[in-house]
Amino acid sequence: MPTAILADDERLMRDQLRMRLGQVWPELEIIGEAKNGDEAIALVDELRPDFTFLDIRMPGKTGMEAAAAIGGRSHVVFVTAYDAYAVEAFERGAVDYVLKPPEQERLQITVQRLKERLAKPAGDVNASVTAMLSQLAEKIAAPKPKFLQWIQASIGQDLRMIPVEEILFFRSDEKYTCVQTDKFEALIRKPVRDLAEELDPALFWQIHRATLVNVTAIEGVTRDIRGRHLVMVKGRPEKLEVSRSFLHLFKQM
Structure with missing residues (x-):
């Protein structure tokens, strides 16, 4: 069975993503959860999941920093709420992504892409994608609201x-x-x-x-x-x- 870990500092978002993934890909086993980038890296080292879902913006190491550290040990899927400009950037970078909150129809498209990637090596996040993510990070650098959203x-x-x-x-x-x-x-x-x-x-x-x-x-x-x-x-x-x-x-x- 394919395996994955979820990394997001909001428990509600992890719960929602877990539920939606279970609906569109019941064979996927969620084997771990992390609250920040450092925990995600440690879980990848320990559990070697096929996929790692990374919120772009987390305390400590961000999702982008965690992706760079994970490298080719797991297929990275970025999770973002910033659809206004993130979608175009992700599509150009050929990066798998999930929008917040995860909607079933859009998630099915992502899952289909992930299934196709199972037979391929994870590979590193290449330089062009890293540059694209760095630009995206600058646009969303405002402090994260501390209250429930x-x-x-x-x-x-x-x-x-x-x-x-x-x-x-x-x-x-x-x-x-x-x-x-x-x-x-x-x-x-x-x-x-x-x-x-x-x-x-x-x-x-x-x-x-x-x-x-x-x-x-x-x-x-x-x-x-x-x-x-x-x-x-x-x-x-x-x-x-x-x-x-x-x-x-x-x-x-």
Whole structure:
């Protein structure tokens, strides 16, 4: 069976890529995961995978630096979110790549290319491709956001990668947290208290111990007959209760 390792500093992205690869290439065995380029190099040395999926931008050694160190010991597949200019560069460089978040249709094309490469030696990353990647690195050199950018959530039997800016609010009960967008509702197991630490506080306000709301989705604040303050959400019938300890957020409104 063909084997691979996944290297990305975001666990959710590793999980998503693992799931999508399992759907389009069930024979591929994922034998290891790394959080940075140094770990990826060590895993290649230890496990000798056929393929190494490398996020371009990771702490420590980047995906490009890791690819240079891995050389011909494994077929390298770059993972990138920068499709605006990365796709053209990758196509010109004849490099295998996966876009974030991985979509099944595009991933099938990559998998077909990888299957064709199995019979060939991995080879080194050549000078022209290295130069191309260096130019790409300069374009994406801005500091990586430290806050969550995606939420992996369940919708029935499916998993969905949801950009955080599309989420209107999070609301927890005893077991699950509801993720509400303007088009659908999904569920995750992560409690609001953990989400509050991982999301950008300028974008999401915690208004209750069980509720986070997207600031851009707030239509206004009202009071009910019991004197409770309620947040009105754009395009939604729900009104989200504001705890007293969070009322200071709305003094300027």
